[in-house]
Structures are given as structure tokens and as C-alpha cells.
Amino acid sequence: MLDRTLAGTLAAIRPLDDEAIAAARALQARLTKPPGSLGVLEILAVRLAGLAGTCPPPVPEPAALAIFAGDHGVHAQGVTPWPQEVTAQMVANFLAGGAVVNAFARQCGAGVTVVDVGVKSPLDPAEGLELRKVRAGTRDLSVEPAMTREEALQAIEVGIDIAQQLVDGGAKILLTGDMGIANTTPSAALIAAFTHADPASVTGLGTGIDSETHARKVAVVTSAVVGLHAEDPVDVLAAVGGLEHAALVGYILRAAALRVPVLIDGVIAASAALAAAALAPACTAAMVAGHRSAEPGASVALGYLELEPLVDLGLRLGEGTGAVLALPIVASAVRVLHEVATFDSAGVAHK
Numbered sequence: 001m002l003d004r005t006l007a008g009t010l011a012a013i014r015p016l017d018d019e020a021i022a023a024a025r026a027l028q029a030r031l032t033k034p035p036g037s038l039g040v041l042e043i044l045a046v047r048l049a050g051l052a053g054t055c056p057p058p059v060p061e062p063a064a065l066a067i068f069a070g071d072h073g074v075h076a077q078g079v080t081p082w083p084q085e086v087t088a089q090m091v092a093n094f095l096a097g098g099a100v101v102n103a104f105a106r107q108c109g110a111g112v113t114v115v116d117v118g119v120k121s122p123l124d125p126a127e128g129l130e131l132r133k134v135r136a137g138t139r140d141l142s143v144e145p146a147m148t149r150e151e152a153l154q155a156i157e158v159g160i161d162i163a164q165q166l167v168d169g170g171a172k173i174l175l176t177g178d179m180g181i182a183n184t185t186p187s188a189a190l191i192a193a194f195t196h197a198d199p200a201s202v203t204g205l206g207t208g209i210d211s212e213t214h215a216r217k218v219a220v221v222t223s224a225v226v227g228l229h230a231e232d233p234v235d236v237l238a239a240v241g242g243l244e245h246a247a248l249v250g251y252i253l254r255a256a257a258l259r260v261p262v263l264i265d266g267v268i269a270a271s272a273a274l275a276a277a278a279l280a281p282a283c284t285a286a287m288v289a290g291h292r293s294a295e296p297g298a299s300v301a302l303g304y305l306e307l308e309p310l311v312d313l314g315l316r317l318g319e320g321t322g323a324v325l326a327l328p329i330v331a332s333a334v335r336v337l338h339e340v341a342t343f344d345s346a347g348v349a350h351k
């Protein structure tokens with residue numbers, strides 16, 4: 001049994017299993033389809049065999065989405081037009097099943113868990129809600145570090161714990177989700193900090209902002225990154241990240257430690273994935289990029305992580321929507337290794 005600390009989680013992350021990869025490649029070659037005809041799906045299924053250490057790897061059902069919710073002190077800088085209360089109001093909407101991600105989750109067959117890791121207002125207990133608040137929102141990252149190192153570590157361990165709980169409950173794949181008004185600003189700062197990209201090039205329009213707001217946002221991200229002298233990934237996360245970002249880091253790392261695939265959603269999850277990869281480079285083997293968010297930083301982060309997104313539909317919502325939409329593709333890729341007949345078994349002639 002792995003201990004649920006960050007150190008215990010990092011120590012358990014291992015590279016892919018070469019034997020399972022070889023077995024999956026050999027199996028792909030025997031299935032009744034021209035070799036390579038399933039393109040990216042073949043590569044993905046082989047990698048998931050390597051992750052699971054068995055061929056075929058488990059069909060990713062049931063699937064579990066965790067939506068980590070938190071508020072942001074940097075909201076005070078006018079980086080988003082939406083009031084901060086929307087974070088808590090959307091949490092209520094997720095719990096009532098009324099958000100976009102709920103519709104997608106019903107369509108694609110994913111369970112939804114909402115985690116309050118840092119919502120500003122107090123939330124009442126509810127079915128499907130995990131009350132794990134580390135702090136009622138971060139501090140303003142443009143003025144001081146958003147979190148203490150201790151707070152960031154606590155939030156990482158919330159993510160670790162939630163991932164462990166979902167996998168203990170039977171989940172065969174974990175999906176990332178987020179809710180936090182203003183959170184595309186810390187996401188851009190994390191992406192600039194970890195990839196060394198120009199802050200302006202990774203700062204997008206978030207929920208949809210005017211050019212004046214965008215200019216303010218670029219200035220905030222630029223000065224946060226210029227003023228950042230942290231080396232350790234947890235310190236970077238504490239300085240310019242959010243509580244939901246930190247929880248996502250723990251969630252991703254725990255998925256990798258448990259050898260369960262983790263479907264990365266949009267720019268918020270991609271920025272957390274960079275921090276996770278900085279802590280444990282081998283954890284990228286467990287990551288599957290769900291979609292290409294319209295937010296420019298997401299493509300920069302995925303490029304840095306060498307991940308190709310499965311779908312590209314111009315989404316810019318978050319909540320886990322892009323991860324959920326990619327789920328049937330991942331499941332289909334794995335199902336091929338379980339269910340497709342071989343040339344021998346089906347009596348189909350080779351070329």
C-alpha cells in the first residue's frame with residue numbers, strides 16, 4: 001500500500017513496462033486490419049499496455065472525473081469579467097447535474113466528483129462533493145506568493161487522496177476537471193514558468209475577454225514570471241499557481257503511481273501537468289491529452305510534454321469537458337486489443 005504523501009507517490013512512479021509494450025505491438029500486428037490502420041489509436045493502446053504492465057490493458061471503465069474547484073486572489077486585478085461567486089455557483093450546478101460537463105459525462109459514461117480544494121465561500125456538504133478546502137482562495141499572485149509551500153503541499157495531497165479514493169472505488173481511468181474563476185491567469189503563469197515561453201504567447205482570452213482586460217492579464221502574468229525566483233516545482237506552484245492546480249498535480253502524479261491513465265483536459269490541467277512532470281518526468285507516460293484547447297498556453301504545454309491531443313474542437317471551457325469527450329476514443333483504442341479477431345482466429349487471409 002503506497003503512503004499518500006507526495007514523497008511516497010513520487011517514489012512509486014516507474015517507466016513503462018517493455019514486455020507489455022512488445023506484447024501489445026505483436027498483438028496489433030495479428031489483428032484483422034492493415035498494420036497501422038488505426039493510427040494514433042494503435043500507439044495509444046500500446047502505451048496503455050506498457051502503463052498497465054499487461055496486454056491487453058484494462059478497458060477504461062468505469063471512468064472517474066474529479067473537478068477541483070478553487071478561487072484566486074489575482075481576481076482582484078481584473079483579469080476576468082466574471083464575479084468570483086460563479087465558482088461556488090458552478091459547483092452547485094455540477095452537483096445538480098446541470099453543467100456542460102455533466103451532459104458530456106452522461107453521454108460518455110464518466111462518474112463526476114467535485115472537490116472543494118479552495119473555494120472562497122463556505123460550501124455545504126452534498127452528495128458528490130468532497131469538502132477538502134485547504135484555504136478559502138489563494139492570495140493575489142501579483143502581490144505575493146499565491147500559497148505557502150505548506151498550502152501547496154496540502155492541496156497536492158488532496159489530489160493524491162482523491163485519485164487513490166477513485167481508483168480504490170474501481171476507476172480504471174482518471175479524468176481531470178477544474179472550476180475557478182480567473183484560473184487561466186495562474187495557468188498561463190505556470191506554463192510560462194515551466195516552459196520558458198514568452199508570457200504574452202501563453203496568455204489567452206480565458207472565458208472571453210476584451211483587449212483591455214487581456215493587456216492587463218498579460219502584464220500580470222509577465223510580472224509574476226519575471227519576479228519568480230523559485231527553482232523547486234512546488235515553490236513555483238505555490239508562487240503563481242492555484243489550489244486546484246496543486247490538487248491536479250497530486251491527482252496526476254497518483255494516477256501515474258497507480259499505473260492508471262489520466263486524461264488531461266484543457267489549459268488548467270496542462271499547466272498542472274507541467275508541474276507534475278517537473279516533479280517526476282516519468283509521469284508523462286500516464287498522461288493522455290484529451291483535446292487541444294483554444295487557449296494558446298495549452299498547446300505550448302502539450303508540445304513541451306510531447307503530447308498530441310486526441311480531439312481538436314475549438315473548446316475553451318474547462319470543467320473536464322475536453323477530457324470527457326476524448327474518453328470514448330481511449331476506450332475504443334483499448335477495446336481493439338480485447339475484442340478484435342486475429343487473422344488466424346477469423347480465417348482472414350494475409351496480403
Ligand SMILES: Cc1cc2ncn([C@H]3O[C@H](COP(=O)(O)O)[C@@H](O)[C@H]3O)c2cc1C
Nearest residue numbers: 080178179180181182183184206207317318
Ligand atoms: C459560467 C462559467 C462556467 C465555466 N466552466 C468552466 N469555466 C472556466 O472558466 C474559468 C476560467 O476563465 P477565466 O480565467 O477567464 O476566468 C474557470 O472557472 C474555468 O473552469 C467557466 C466559466 C464560467 C463563467
Ligand SMILES: O=C(O)c1cccnc1
Nearest residue numbers: 206266267293316317318
Ligand atoms: O482550456 C481550458 O480548459 C479553458 C479555457 C478557457 C477557460 N477555461 C478553461
